Amino acid sequence: MASDPILQARGHTLRVFTGQPEPGEGNLVDLLRAKGVEVTTIAGMRRRPSLWGDCQAGRALRRAFAEFQPDLVHTHASKAGWLGRRAAWAADLPTVHTFHGHVLEGYFPGPVSRFLIHTERRMARRTDQILTVAHQTADDLVRLGVCAEEDLVVVPPGVDLDPFLSIRARSGFVRRMVGAGEEDFLVGVVGRLAPVKRPELAIQVFEMLAQRYPKLHLVYIGDGALWGDLARRIQNGSEAVKERVHMIGSQANMVAVMSDLDGVLLTSSNEGAPVCLLEAAASGLPVVASSVGGVPEVVAHERTGWLGEGVDDWAFGLDQYLQDERLARESGQRARVKVGKRHGAEALADRLEAVYSGVLAGTSKVQVAP
Secondary structure (H helix, E strand, C coil): CCCHHHHHHCCCCCEEEECCCCCCCCCCHHHHHHCCCEEEECCCCCCCCCHHHHHHHHHHHHHHHHHHCCCCEEEECHHHHHHHHHHHHHCCCCEEEEECCCCCCCCCCHHHHHHHHHHHHHHHHHCCEEEECCHHHHHHHHHCCCCCHHHEEECCCCECCHHHHCCCCCCCHHHHHHCCCCCCEEEEEECCCCHHHCCHHHHHHHHHHCCCCCCEEEEEECCCCCHHHHHHHHHCCCHHHHHHEEECCCCCCHHHHHHHCCEEEECCCCCCCCHHHHHHHHCCCCEEEECCCCHHHHCCECCCEEEECCHHHHHHHHHHHHHCHHHHHHHHHHHHHHHHHHCEHHHHHHHHHHHHHHHHHCCCCCCCCC
């Protein structure tokens, strides 16, 4: 969490409890520890259901809370949110939970989704404050009956954007990896290679534009369950796909990656407020993305990027930037200004301090700066 070092510098004592990341997920443990934040890895805590693992993780969290004795527990994500809040309630601790999007629709079969909605409703009734990263996510939670509108606070995500805002020149890092030249136009698909991200659609976008723009390259930055499928799709594709669609896996140095791209493409069917789009904006890159979830709250259509509903829309939007270098540059610069004001780590720390103070003071409605 980008705000953790800042909150710690302001005098708060923090400890982050984390589980095992899935393939393609980022791991911020080393980064947090390097910034002086204490991180504890909880055995058994992972995204996939496991009766033994979940029980093991729950017991470990209860022991950890008893030893640490926090004033408040802030949980994130579905599984960790369930385990963390239950452990906190066992210790009679106040809780805050953030929805960074949700998996209540479109991820699982109907019966599973209904069970998850029912579970989140019960959890929400005991949670002292529910947060979401986007207004669309808040609207979804209200519509699904997870909680009432007055019980929600929207806290836009914050990232340590200074390294991205400081980018002034290409690193050459990605271009060397994929064999692209200085004049080539590199579009990045950044994130987990998971079904909800629909990464295969990016290849369809590329195919629509590849003949017209021989300098266009598509670069996948990330890992995940669909790696093999995408690799085979590229291997069996046209010559343009084989030569100019690349997979470079997860990368630790995202500043070097973003500095070498010319744009970012996001084809997800569901999102909260993707960090990759915040980093792209801070790097001065135009974005072409799905108009889903909280994405329109990050990307202003035809101002800082292009939003669309499918392959044709995304190809049209990307075509605008490929044929007009000035438009691409101006869109990226507008994005840089917008994201720097709203999504910095300091701004997130301010908002979280207001939330935590309200919860600890028993305030029923927390006021958070937009």
